[in-house]
Amino acid sequence: MNFTTGANSVPDTNKVPASLEPQPMIVAKNLTVGYKLHRERKLLTALRDITLTVNRGEFVCLLGPSGCGKTTFINAISGIVLPWEGTIEVDGKPVAGPGPDRAMVFQDYALMPWRTVESNVRMPFEFQNLGLSKQQIDERVEWYLDLVDLKGFEKSYPYELSGGMRQRVGIARALVTEPKILLADEPFAAIDAMTREAMQSELERFVAKTAQTVVFITHSIDEAITLGDRIVVISRRPGRIKDILDVKLPRPRFDKDVKSLPEYAELRERIWNLVKDEALSGAHGEE
Amino acid sequence: MADFETTTPNSPKSFEDADRIRKAGFSVNGVWEQYGSHAVTVLNLVCFFILWELFARSGYINKVFFPTASGMFTTLWEGLTRSAPPDAIISGQIIDHLLYTLRTLSVGVTLAIVIGVPAGLLMGGNRYVEKILSPYVWGMASLPRIALVPLFILFMGFTVKMQITIVTLSALFPIIINAWAGVKTTEKSLIAAARVFGASRINIYAYVVLPYTLPFIIAGIQQGIGRGMVAVIIAEIFGGSNGLGFLITRSADTFNSELMYAVLLLLVIISLSFIKITKLIEVYVAPWRQQAVM
Numbered sequence: 001m002n003f004t005t006g007a008n009s010v011p012d013t014n015k016v017p018a019s020l021e022p023q024p025m026i027v028a029k030n031l032t033v034g035y036k037l038h039r040e041r042k043l044l045t046a047l048r049d050i051t052l053t054v055n056r057g058e059f060v061c062l063l064g065p066s067g068c069g070k071t072t073f074i075n076a077i078s079g080i081v082l083p084w085e086g087t088i089e090v091d092g093k094p095v096a097g098p099g100p101d102r103a104m105v106f107q108d109y110a111l112m113p114w115r116t117v118e119s120n121v122r123m124p125f126e127f128q129n130l131g132l133s134k135q136q137i138d139e140r141v142e143w144y145l146d147l148v149d150l151k152g153f154e155k156s157y158p159y160e161l162s163g164g165m166r167q168r169v170g171i172a173r174a175l176v177t178e179p180k181i182l183l184a185d186e187p188f189a190a191i192d193a194m195t196r197e198a199m200q201s202e203l204e205r206f207v208a209k210t211a212q213t214v215v216f217i218t219h220s221i222d223e224a225i226t227l228g229d230r231i232v233v234i235s236r237r238p239g240r241i242k243d244i245l246d247v248k249l250p251r252p253r254f255d256k257d258v259k260s261l262p263e264y265a266e267l268r269e270r271i272w273n274l275v276k277d278e279a280l281s282g283a284h285g286e287e
Numbered sequence: 288m289a290d291f292e293t294t295t296p297n298s299p300k301s302f303e304d305a306d307r308i309r310k311a312g313f314s315v316n317g318v319w320e321q322y323g324s325h326a327v328t329v330l331n332l333v334c335f336f337i338l339w340e341l342f343a344r345s346g347y348i349n350k351v352f353f354p355t356a357s358g359m360f361t362t363l364w365e366g367l368t369r370s371a372p373p374d375a376i377i378s379g380q381i382i383d384h385l386l387y388t389l390r391t392l393s394v395g396v397t398l399a400i401v402i403g404v405p406a407g408l409l410m411g412g413n414r415y416v417e418k419i420l421s422p423y424v425w426g427m428a429s430l431p432r433i434a435l436v437p438l439f440i441l442f443m444g445f446t447v448k449m450q451i452t453i454v455t456l457s458a459l460f461p462i463i464i465n466a467w468a469g470v471k472t473t474e475k476s477l478i479a480a481a482r483v484f485g486a487s488r489i490n491i492y493a494y495v496v497l498p499y500t501l502p503f504i505i506a507g508i509q510q511g512i513g514r515g516m517v518a519v520i521i522a523e524i525f526g527g528s529n530g531l532g533f534l535i536t537r538s539a540d541t542f543n544s545e546l547m548y549a550v551l552l553l554l555v556i557i558s559l560s561f562i563k564i565t566k567l568i569e570v571y572v573a574p575w576r577q578q579a580v581m
Contacts, residue, residue: 098482106479112480124485127485127494
């Protein structure tokens, strides 16, 4: 069905009209994943029996309490964690490890502190050969630094930047290889509330520009509604899918005041009812 | 100092402005900001030595134990410039003993770095190496190395080899432990990021673990030099006929308090310079780890 590989496939995704049949990009079937606790010598199931399809160009938000296995799910998509049971496929191929078709934005930015902004964004090209010439790489790095408004900060070090700027470096680093899938692990959780709103609107703009498929983890209901095309609500560990909701709010959502729309409030209440029990038990410290 | 409330033509209007004025260095405020703390330190030390001089001259304490500051500085200067009158009992000048000590120290510490850094990195990187070596490392690190001096004298006599061995053993373990800890504490999210962006195992070591560990290694070397310094002086006090440690015992034996205090002052100066130099290296290689400057 799809014979394009590597970096050249992105322009194709750009051309896919929204009216076409949705093409599955990420397919998880009965996925069960977990990790080893070395100290206690036991296995911990993080996610149980997840079946989910994410379509090309779709923005999916995973919403759930902390420690529900959301991170494990995107780690499984990225390939740094392999499934225990079930399968996970990206673009028709089972995930066997990390690849340049997937990139991630991290909650704590995970920028190399000894590298400049530019060098951090260039890093993915040093680890994987995407068949680009040095000049092409230079152009890419420049273009994406420009996209995230970091022109003039190329030679700065991460410790010299604010949290919001650091995460923009993280986003540029993720987008620079033009992956098919952008994974985001609570990327704005550590950023102050005011900057967070601005970052959300910027992310919407980047994604619209690059037509990415996005899997975005959050524990904020508002963030999920303002960003996602679909919201997957996950229960407490071991995480299972509780419900999947479509968000039919107009885009770009930050230009229009979507938060004042009645659909917004309605959706918010539905989600709140879904997560209420878990949020409350979390607040009382129960497992 | 100037009143902060008043606005003079030179007073800064922004941070950039303040920076510019400071760099241009034409305002009293700017000069004070740049050199003020140094001036205070110099003044402080001058007062200290003047008080010392007055106290020593008062004859309150016997000169055999407590020389005048001027006497100490004269001895130090003459000893370093080889202009001291030849001594019948203590042969050689301070400078010769200083160079001897520094040579022993640098050979010993270099050996410790050459052995310790790879050993620490291996221990951090490989679980089996760690399991095998860690009891010995902790055992040797907790044993006071001075206790080994008689043993090495037995093995090697009062030789440079003995002194170098003790210095190496003293400096080795802080270096190993710091490099090891650096590898072990490398932030997991940085490794995850490298993996997501396609780094191989070797890439992760070369591009994440090593740069992350570098400041730890430098901290280890810093501690290693400190321990090595202690070791070299002790080894020289125990035996031998060269070095600053030997000079201290011999000056005590001959009631030459000026020489002894001069050597002690020299040791302080050497140690402080080592700390200062390694701090500068630390800031240079790992500016992101800058902590409060002492």
